[in-house]
Amino acid sequence: MPAVQSLVPETAILERPPAAPAGLPCLVGLDRAELTAALAEIGQPAFRARQLWHWIYHRGEQDFAQMTTLAKELRAALAERFSVARPDVTKDLQSIDGTRKWLLRCDDGSEIEAVHIPEEDRGTLCVSSQVGCTLTCRFCHTGTQKLVRNLTAAEIVGQVMLARDKLGEWPSPKDERLLSNIVMMGMGEPLYNYDAVAKALKIVMDHEGIAISKRRITLSTSGVVPMIEQCGAELGVNLAISLHAVTDEVRDVLVPLNRKYPIAMLLDACRRYPGLSNARRITFEYVMLKGVNDSPAEARALVRLLEGIPAKVNLIPFNAWPGAPYECSSAATIQTFGDIVNAAGYASPVRTPRGRDILAACGQLRSESQKERAADRVRRLAAEAMA
Ligand code: SAH
Ligand code: SF4
Secondary structure, three states, X not given: OHHHHOOOOHHHOEXXXXXXXXXXXXXXXXOHHHHHHHHHOOOOOHXXXXXXXXXXXXXXXXXXXXXXXXXHHHHHHHHXXXXXXOXXXXXXXXXXXXXXXXXXXOOOOOEEEEEEEEOOOOEEEEOOOEEOOOOOOOOOOHHHOOOOEEOOHHHHHHHHXXXXXXXXXXXXXXXXXXXXXXXXXXXXXXXXXXXXXHHXXXXXXXXXXXXXXXXXXXXXXXXXXXXXXXXXXHOOOEEEEEOOOOXXXXXXXXXXXXXXXXXXXXXXXXXXXXXXXXXXXXXXXXXXXXXXXXXXXXXXXXXXXXXXXXXXXXXXXXXXXXXXXXXXXXXHHHHHHHHHHHHOOOOOXXXXXXXXXXXOOOOHHHHXXXXXXXXXXXXXXXXXXXX
């Protein structure tokens, strides 16, 4: 389907960012085998890699000199060759509701976002998987951003490490964590960057490190059908599907990837998701767009579509952005829609918008910062012209 292939310009995605010009190679993002190999290169046995793993991922230590279970000479040798750096934070914003958002700059200058959402019984970090996104969902601001590249595993794990630093949550606590859950719902389509996402999540799940269990991790996809089964079999994380429509006609427009993997094919992959049970349901995300997908008839059609799938439905009030082609449904419409889904036995919470005052919604802060820089440029050019 050529029309659809052009929607997914995979060649436009750089696999790796250019290396930092003068920076030392960073150990964050290495898995156990790579860490062991890095140490073997400087003549160290495998058990040292286990100790180093503990310092990096359990203790969050950034200074080799403080890694006191390692010999002094080894600490010095490591400091000469490696770093345990974090991404640069260019903005650190806290909302009045406690939501915190970090705008992070990668080595190549591109910017990504991570958002921490504290709740009574948990704290969730929303993690990005790509700079921008090649999929052009019509209601999504990230999809309008031109520059796209895959994040490396280091950059994905780096978001979690940075959040732990900022929340003061090292060593990795067992209970009552401020960062207890992860959702791959930031910028980008995680299943278009599966290898790096899988590597990063395996590091995050490792019991002797950051140790966030697969039950507390949710990966959201717009429906990359061929990768869904592997994701479940290999990672066993919770799955969220950005459904947003009940007919192919409407979904083709909202989520253009639907033209390649239509609703029936997507739901079929969901039915076969490894580990699916009533205790481990798939979340179906449904953004509420006024007059587009929010009628009672569509709520009833949604219930029929989900029949036989252990599911919950997450109704998301549309978060409008400047120039967006849609509006959010009214509270009453969302309520009616939710009641119908609920009455059919599906939990259907309405996602409360969080952090609106700090532009916490996907892709907004990064665009804001780009706008700012553009404004700076205009001011500079104007000043130069006046001189
Ligand atoms: N690319 C993945 C994950 C990132 S988007 C995906 O699409 O699933 C995370 C969720 O936010 C998705 O359900 C997405 O459809 C939704 N979303 C994107 N823009 C939104 C907006 N402006 N308002 C409300 N939800 C939005
Ligand atoms: Fe990409 Fe997800 Fe946004 Fe669609 S909703 S453009 S898949 S980030």
